[in-house]
Amino acid sequence: MTKFLSIGQAAKQKTPIRRNAKILKTKSKSKFFNFVMMTIIGVMFFGYLVQVNSLATKGYQIKALQGKVTDLKQQQDDLQLQALSLQSMGAVQDKVNSLKMVDAGKSDYLVEKPVAVAR
Amino acid sequence: MPNISVKKANNNSVVSDKRILIFFGIIVLFAAAVMIRLFALQILEHPFYSVMASERQEVLKSLFPDRGSIYTAEKGGLYPLVTNRDYYLIYAVPSAVDNPGKVVDALAPILELSEADWQELLTRLSKKDDPYEPIKHKITKADKEKIEALNLAGIGFTTETYRFYPEKQIGGQIFGFVSTNDDKKVGQYGLEGYFNTELSGKTGLLKSFKDALGSLITVGSRSIQPAQNGSNLVLTIDRTIQFNACKDLKKYYDRFKADSASIIVMEPTGAILAMCNFPDFDPENYREVQDISYFNNPAISATYEPGSVFKMITMAAGLDTAVITPNTTYIDTGEVKVAGYTIRNFDKKARGEQTMIQALDESLNTGMIFIEQKLGLENFRTYVKNFGFGQKTGITLANEVSGNVSSLDKAGDIYGMTASFGQGVSVTPLQLASAYAAVANKGVLTKPYIVSEVIQLNGDKIETKPTPVRQVISPRTASTLSGMLASVVQTSYDKKASVKGYYLAGKTGTAQIPGSNGGYSSKTNHTIAGFGPIANPRFVIVARLENPKGIGYAADSVTPLFSQLAQYLLNYYQIPPDY
Incomplete structure (x- = not known):
């Protein structure tokens, strides 16, 4: 009886150690898991912040580029309008006068006459 | 002794617990106050702050x-x-x-x-x-x-x-202008108004x-x-022809100090190549215009009694109904008496026996009365209306008017007789151009148009093609009439309208302007209408000077303008001479 008791006692002693070891192992695993999760969350949060901030700053860059596009478009419009003014009939007439060009006068026309060939 | 110290220790811890509790209670109260305030702001007063925020942050542009x-x-x-x-x-x-x-x-x-x-x-x-x-x-x-x-x-x-x-000074009245009403841009007159x-x-x-x-x-x-x-509009206007037409018109407008002047150049199938008026206005500076009547386009909105240019209509009707031929004769006594009135030729002369060709060459009022009497008022009225008079042409410009030929609806010979030589009816220059274009176009009246394309935002194009309205006179009549009108330009009073080497058709008209007290004043309208070359017409020209000073007849005032512009067009289109 004592023998069994002592074995029983020994077993009891042994069991808490194994259980504790298991518990310890589980605890450390979950600690690691938590750490990994927190790291992932941290990285994603940081990434989100970077992305949103980048988008917001891109908005300002877009606005600046749009301003440049508007300026260039305006320059192009101005040049086109200048070209139109130079091509206007009034401007051409002034050039004609300044170059002292004269009217062509009477034109002679070469008219194709039908040719008939007799056999 | 130990009991007292334990008791003291217990008392101290009880006091300490109470302080913590009180402090905790204060924090709870403070937190509760904050939460209540937040609740009030975010839940109860949400609509108010939401509106305030949207006013500050929202952009509605x-x-x-x-x-x-x-x-x-x-x-x-x-x-x-x-x-x-x-x-x-x-x-x-x-x-x-x-x-x-x-x-x-x-x-x-x-x-x-x-x-x-x-x-x-x-x-x-x-x-x-x-x-x-x-x-x-x-x-x-x-x-x-x-x-x-x-x-x-x-x-x-x-x-x-x-x-x-x-382009400056080439048609403010065609374009109209854009004004600002309540921060909104609105087109007024001309194309800006119509479209x-x-x-x-x-x-x-x-x-x-x-x-x-x-x-x-x-x-x-x-x-x-x-x-x-x-949408964008593409016009039938030829920039070069428009510029030259306006330049030439201005010259004669200034030379004769006319009250107003108009010129139209169009293709026989209806496309308007040039349309110009003086006085004109600069649409870029429309606010500086003192007289708002300058905004109207007299080519389509000013009606007047055309005078002898209208004789073409009478002659066309007579030839087409075969009541006369070019060689039909009548006796010109220089005057016709009707209903107590005496109608005379322009020079009050009697020429004796005259053919229809001579009646047109000499611009005899008595000859036109002869034709109208043979036609009958009803037939004459039908031809006048078929040529488009008394109704709008339908050109896509704002403020077109229809003219007035209602005198032909009245009973009494006098009305038909006076209308036969272009008095007592009122027409617009565009209606005259359109009628002459019908003769040039083998007798087919077409609808005049100035916009050839409307280009929409998506690139789709709405094109305008020549639109025949009706066959007014037969092609044979048109051909005969063209020859008679060419005779007018080649041999008679309107010789100054001719261009050497080319057969051009044309007729002038010097018409009295009605006075303010009834009857006619001493002022006149000078008009020329014509087309050429008659073998294959490429252009129709109508020019008008209102009340030119220092010159009596259209045969001397507007004919050189017609000749100059016709010469330009013949060169521009590189049309070889007829002879």
């Missing part, structure tokens, strides 16, 4: 479309006769202006301010509680850059778009959020309804 341009088609592509140009509005924020006097002194030479303007601007810029004062519209880019270089505090610029006309809806496009809408600096937040929610730019 109208997106204004570009107004469509008006082009003419040329070999190299489309040339804009009317387009848009950006100018600037200079404004001041008086509350930010440090030294109004200095600012006004700096702006005055650039903006060309008068003494009165200078004083008025100084007064406006001195109002320190004023957030905004517009200074001047339509500032050029060059002036804007000069002002920006001065670095004046409180001065800013806004872009404004105005209409721009690269206002097509040219305007549709306003868009932008709904977004802005940050504290007023910039749009890219990551914020946004709703855009884009603006739809206006």
Whole structure:
């Protein structure tokens, strides 16, 4: 009886150690898991912040580029309008006068006459 | 002894617990107060703060479309006769202006301010509680850059778009102008008025959020309804012909100091190549026009008694109904008496036996009365209306009028007789051009048109093709009549309208202008209408001078104008001579 008791006692002693070891192992695993999760969350949060901030700053860059596009478009419009003014009939007439060009006068026309060939 | 110390220790811990509890209670109360306040702000007063936030952050902006341009088609592509140009509005924020006097002194030479303007601007810029004062519209880019270089505090610029006309003095009345009503651009008169809806496009809408600096937040929610730019118009107007027609007309308008002048050049199938009037106006500076009647286009909206140019209609009707032939004769006694009135030839002469060719050559009123009497009033009225008189042509320009031939509906011979030589009826220059074009077009009346294409935003084109209205006279009649009209130009009073080497058809008219008290005044309208070359007509010309001074007859005033322009067109189209 004592023998069994002592074995029983020994077993009891042994069991808490194994259980504790298991518990310890589980605890450390979950600690690691938590750490990994927190790291992932941290990285994603940081990434989100970077992305949103980048988008917001891109908005300002877009606005600046749009301003440049508007300026260039305006320059192009101005040049086109200048070209139109130079091509206007009034401007051409002034050039004609300044170059002292004269009217062509009477034109002679070469008219194709039908040719008939007799056999 | 140990009992006392334990008791003390217990008392101390009880007191300490109570303090913690009290402190905790205070924190709880404070937290509760904050939560209640938050609840009140975020839940109970949410609508109020939501509206306040949207007023500050929300951007609701109208997106204004570009107004469509008006082009003419040329070999190299489309040339804009009317387009848009950006100018600037200079404004001041008086509350930010440090030294109004200095600012006004700096702006005055650039903006060309008068003494009165200078004083008025100084007064406006001195109002320190004023957030905004517009200074001047339509500032050029060059002036804007000069002002920006001065670095004046409180001065800013806004872009404004105005209409721009690269060609000056070639048809303000065709284009009309664009005015601003309640910040909305509205086309008035001419093409701008007629096609206002097509040219305007549709306003868009932008709904977004802005940050504290007023910039749009890219990551914020946004709703855009884009603006739809206006459609573009392509005209049948030939820029070169228009320029020359206007130049030639101006010369004669100035030379004879006419009250007004009009000229139309069109193709026999209806396309308007040129249309010009004087007095004219500059659509870019329409506000400077003193007399608003200048905005109307007399070529389509001024009616007048045409006189002898109308004899072509009478002759056409007579030939087409075969009541006369070119060689039919009658006896010209120089006058016809009817209903107590005496109608005479223009020179009051009697010529004896005359053919119809001679009646037209000599422009005999008695000859036209002879034809009208043979036709009968009803037939004559039918031909007059079939030629398009008394009704609008339907050209796509604002404010066209129909003229008046209602005298032909009245009983009494006098009305038909006077109408046969172009008095007692009123017509527009375009109706005359259209009628002569029908003769040039083998007797087919076509609808005159000035817009050949409407180009929509998506690139779709709505084209206008020549539209036949009706066969007014037979091709044979048209051919015979063309020959008779060529005889008028070659051999008779209208010789000055001829061009050597070419057969051109034409007829002048010198018509009295009705007086204000009934009857006729001593003033006259001088008109010429014609086309050529008659073998294959390429153009129709109608020119009119109202009350030219120092010259009696159209045969001397408008005929050289017709000849000059016809010569130009024959060269322009490289048409070889007929003989």
